[in-house]
Amino acid sequence: MSNTIIEARDVCFSYEGSGALAVDHVSLSVEQGEFLAILGRNGSGKSTFAKLLNALQLPTSGTLTVNGITPSTEDDCYEVRKSCGMVFQNPDNQIVTTIVEEDCAFGLENLGTPPEEIRGRVDDALHSVGMSEFAQASPSMLSGGQKQRVAVAGVLAMRPRIIVFDESTAMLDPIGRRDVFALARRLNVEEGITVVWITHFMEEAALADRLAVMESGRIALMGAPREVFAQADRVLALGLDVPEMMKLARMLKAGGLKLPEGLMTVNEMAHALTRLRKSGGRPCSAPESAGAHAPQPEGDAVIDVKHLTHVYLPGTPFEAKALSDVSLAIRSGEFVGIIGHTGSGKSTLITHLNGLERSEPGTVFVKGRDLGEKGADLISVRQTVGLVFQYPEYQLFEETVAKDVAFGPSNLGLDSAEIDRRVQRALSQVGLNAQEVAEKSPFELSGGQKRRVAIAGVLAMQPDILILDEPAAGLDPAGRREMLELIHGIHESGVTVVMVSHSMDDVGRYCDRLFVLNRGELAYSGTPEQVFLHDQRLHEIGLDVPECAKLARMLRGAGFAMPEGIYRAQDVCGAILNNLSGEVSGDA
Amino acid sequence: MLKNMTLGQYFPGDSFIHRLDPRTKLMATIALIAIVFVSQGFSGFLAIAAFVLIAAASTGIHLKFLFRGLKPIMFIVIFTFVLNLFFQTSGTELLRLGFLRVTDQGLRMAGFMAVRLILLVVCSQLLTLTTSPIALTDGLESLFRPLEAIHFPAHEIAMMMSIALRFIPTLMDEADKIMKAQKARGANFETGSVLARAKAMVPLLVPLFVGAFRRAEELALAMDARCYRGGKGRTRMKQLKYGTIDLLAGLALLLLLAAVIALNALGAF
Numbered sequence: 001m002s003n004t005i006i007e008a009r010d011v012c013f014s015y016e017g018s019g020a021l022a023v024d025h026v027s028l029s030v031e032q033g034e035f036l037a038i039l040g041r042n043g044s045g046k047s048t049f050a051k052l053l054n055a056l057q058l059p060t061s062g063t064l065t066v067n068g069i070t071p072s073t074e075d076d077c078y079e080v081r082k083s084c085g086m087v088f089q090n091p092d093n094q095i096v097t098t099i100v101e102e103d104c105a106f107g108l109e110n111l112g113t114p115p116e117e118i119r120g121r122v123d124d125a126l127h128s129v130g131m132s133e134f135a136q137a138s139p140s141m142l143s144g145g146q147k148q149r150v151a152v153a154g155v156l157a158m159r160p161r162i163i164v165f166d167e168s169t170a171m172l173d174p175i176g177r178r179d180v181f182a183l184a185r186r187l188n189v190e191e192g193i194t195v196v197w198i199t200h201f202m203e204e205a206a207l208a209d210r211l212a213v214m215e216s217g218r219i220a221l222m223g224a225p226r227e228v229f230a231q232a233d234r235v236l237a238l239g240l241d242v243p244e245m246m247k248l249a250r251m252l253k254a255g256g257l258k259l260p261e262g263l264m265t266v267n268e269m270a271h272a273l274t275r276l277r278k279s280g281g282r283p284c285s286a287p288e289s290a291g292a293h294a295p296q297p298e299g300d301a302v303i304d305v306k307h308l309t310h311v312y313l314p315g316t317p318f319e320a321k322a323l324s325d326v327s328l329a330i331r332s333g334e335f336v337g338i339i340g341h342t343g344s345g346k347s348t349l350i351t352h353l354n355g356l357e358r359s360e361p362g363t364v365f366v367k368g369r370d371l372g373e374k375g376a377d378l379i380s381v382r383q384t385v386g387l388v389f390q391y392p393e394y395q396l397f398e399e400t401v402a403k404d405v406a407f408g409p410s411n412l413g414l415d416s417a418e419i420d421r422r423v424q425r426a427l428s429q430v431g432l433n434a435q436e437v438a439e440k441s442p443f444e445l446s447g448g449q450k451r452r453v454a455i456a457g458v459l460a461m462q463p464d465i466l467i468l469d470e471p472a473a474g475l476d477p478a479g480r481r482e483m484l485e486l487i488h489g490i491h492e493s494g495v496t497v498v499m500v501s502h503s504m505d506d507v508g509r510y511c512d513r514l515f516v517l518n519r520g521e522l523a524y525s526g527t528p529e530q531v532f533l534h535d536q537r538l539h540e541i542g543l544d545v546p547e548c549a550k551l552a553r554m555l556r557g558a559g560f561a562m563p564e565g566i567y568r569a570q571d572v573c574g575a576i577l578n579n580l581s582g583e584v585s586g587d588a
Numbered sequence: 589m590l591k592n593m594t595l596g597q598y599f600p601g602d603s604f605i606h607r608l609d610p611r612t613k614l615m616a617t618i619a620l621i622a623i624v625f626v627s628q629g630f631s632g633f634l635a636i637a638a639f640v641l642i643a644a645a646s647t648g649i650h651l652k653f654l655f656r657g658l659k660p661i662m663f664i665v666i667f668t669f670v671l672n673l674f675f676q677t678s679g680t681e682l683l684r685l686g687f688l689r690v691t692d693q694g695l696r697m698a699g700f701m702a703v704r705l706i707l708l709v710v711c712s713q714l715l716t717l718t719t720s721p722i723a724l725t726d727g728l729e730s731l732f733r734p735l736e737a738i739h740f741p742a743h744e745i746a747m748m749m750s751i752a753l754r755f756i757p758t759l760m761d762e763a764d765k766i767m768k769a770q771k772a773r774g775a776n777f778e779t780g781s782v783l784a785r786a787k788a789m790v791p792l793l794v795p796l797f798v799g800a801f802r803r804a805e806e807l808a809l810a811m812d813a814r815c816y817r818g819g820k821g822r823t824r825m826k827q828l829k830y831g832t833i834d835l836l837a838g839l840a841l842l843l844l845l846a847a848v849i850a851l852n853a854l855g856a857f
Contacts, residue, residue: 101825
């Protein structure tokens with residue numbers, strides 16, 4: 001018992017004015033030095049529970065003891081916050097000052113620590129998160145991942161025994177996410193800091209010591225990640241996902257393979273499969289001669305970008321090339337993906353596609369019209385090319401959902417009957433019940449619903465081409481799946497779709513063709529199969545290929561005959577079963 | 589449009605003036621302004637101008653930035669000049685334009701007021717060019733701290749200023765994004781009558797305010813989580829300390845004051 005650092009007994013919490021319990025009789029204990037992950041849908045009570053741990057809220061009933069303190073007075077809360085630090089989701093909204101090292105000192109200054117001691121601890125903390133060289137920088141010049149590292153340093157300087165990360169990787173790109181997770185893991189292992197890691201990402205949860213799944217304020221599942229994910233149906237029903245390899249393992253078992261239980265990572269799976277294969281084949285590796293750019297398929301381009309270059313803040317010390325000689329063409333009816341890490345030029349590229357930005361040199365043609373021409377009718381271009389920005393729900397402004405969705409069509413000068421018709425249609429296209437939501441304020445809706453309303457606002461312009469920037473960002477796994485299915489449906493209805501994403505899994509599943517941007521240049525283009533051939537290079541520029549593609553490469557290296565560029569779970573499963581046909585038990 | 593706005597005009601550097609304690613610089617600026625008012629003639633102004641120019645030159649900042657701050661107030665300078673020129677009617681007449689008389693005393697007064705205004709702006713410009721906004725905030729907090737005895741919220745005001753400085757770039761970014769997003773939905777911010785343009789700002793301002801409140805709430809929570817409880821019992825990592833250079837700056841100012849008073853007494857032009 002002496003090693004228990006967090007002890008919750010029947011903890012309940014409800015927000016003022018709301019009858020429902022946000023946290024509902026939660027009991028759990030966390031050992032000193034443990035790495036506990038908490039999963040759950042949006043609104044399942046994870047964040048509220050995090051606030052209870054940090055004494056930002058006090059339980060309405062039950063007892064919660066953190067580092068030996070059961071807070072009841074304001075001074076107790078203060079003591080809890082000293083020993084239990086918290087890193088929040090939005091990197092921008094937790095940095096207080098304009099200089100990195102001063103922000104790092106903020107907590108210690110609040111504690112009244114003597115200046116010389118603050119200096120030393122701040123330097124140590126910045127060193128520990130690898131941000132020493134940015135000590136004098138302004139946070140607004142840092143990337144999301146770097147900002148989160150500064151936030152961790154600010155907490156670390158206070159020498160906490162526990163750090164709670166409340167979806168701290170949700171708004172980061174894959175590099176930032178890997179970085180921050182690795183940092184938390186290292187602090188846990190090397191410094192013995194207890195970590196409570198709240199996340200939507202299964203691959204992070206899989207690496208925790210223990211996993212708790214929350215649903216409607218209660219703990220629905222709890223145990224080692226392997227045990228929890230083994231109950232795949234239950235996990236999926238809770239609106240979550242299971243690691244890709246566990247899904248594949250189920251498919252392989254259904255195909256008759258006898259695999260050990262609890263395979264979670266690509267390495268484990270490759271190892272298990274190689275052992276299953278008795279007859280050793282000859283190792284072969286993929287030919288690396290594949291060109292970076294597959295030839296353009298035939299067909300008329302609806303969007304044709306030629307030699308586009310965009311310089312950011314030219315003539316100032318901040319001058320930077322955001323796009324450099326990018327040429328690409330998108331054909332009518334395609335579903336294409338644009339991928340790249342933060343700062344690769346994705347967002348700059350898409351704002352050129354509807355004339356929001358124009359640059360020299362380079363031309364952008366939409367349906368044959370040159371957007372750079374003087375007097376180009378940009379309103380009609382923006383009607384043809386609908387653009388949904390990242391976190392579009394932050395752009396809602398009207399009193400009612402219907403009025404907000406009507407904003408676009410009324411800017412087009414349509415009559416009110418037509419506007420009404422379009423609003424109804426757009427709302428049903430995004431899967432919302434028009435009767436139910438039309439007269440509500442958009443600010444009353446849940447996060448996922450708000451995003452749908454914002455997308456409806458663009459669809460109501462009835463664009464032929466729809467561009468979406470990270471449409472699934474920040475959603476929980478079920479919300480993510482629903483959002484991607486919705487976009488898939490919009491594409492099926494005949495709209496050309498361009499989706500910007502960090503996630504190779506998402507673009508691999510839905511896109512016909514991919515464009516990979518790296519530092520403003522078009523690094524690769526082609527079908528997912530063609531692009532995923534460059535998996536090692538993609539990894540170097542901070543993008544990962546889907547796990548099944550990684551597995552396929554490893555197995556090919558181990559002598560399995562795997563088709564080139566294969567990445568879909570069912571294809572990989574089929575290929576493995578072909579290879580192991582001799583090993584499949586006869587009675588299957 | 590938003591990209592052209594820069595925050596403050598601080599030029600980083602390591603000159604004598606840059607290294608002065610922000611409190612010294614704040615007080616010195618106030619003292620300089622006072623000296624400008626003490627001076628009763630152009631010779632005094634000349635002494636002050638020489639002082640400011642030498643100080644500015646020592647910072648390594650191009651002089652054009654020193655005078656750039658004059659642009660917005662040029663209208664006021666000209667207005668003051670013209671007003672004084674025509675309405676000071678005593679003295680010998682130099683020129684007559686219909687009912688308007690220009691006298692030697694009028695010309696002197698007009699020039700005097702214009703130069704005084706220019707000097708005032710240039711002095712404060714020197715402060716903002718060499719002091720980072722955050723150092724200014726720290727300096728103000730420290731100078732006003734004694735007033736906390738009479739419940740003047742020095743710490744709170746400084747904290748608000750510092751948070752504002754922190755979030756201005758973030759909010760400008762956000763405004764830019766929202767503007768683009770609404771433009772993508774066919775919004776028009778650039779043309780139309782004044783009323784139409786004011787109305788067109790609603791789709792920009794509502795999300796911007798909603799966003800700012802959301803950020804404020806999250807930031808407050810993050811500050812709470814890091815044990816913020818107001819100014820009481822707080823220490824600072826960077827302590828402001830007066831050094832020899834601050835003393836030197838004070839002495840230089842005293843010399844300037846003495847020179848200006850002497851020039852006044854001599855009745856120099």
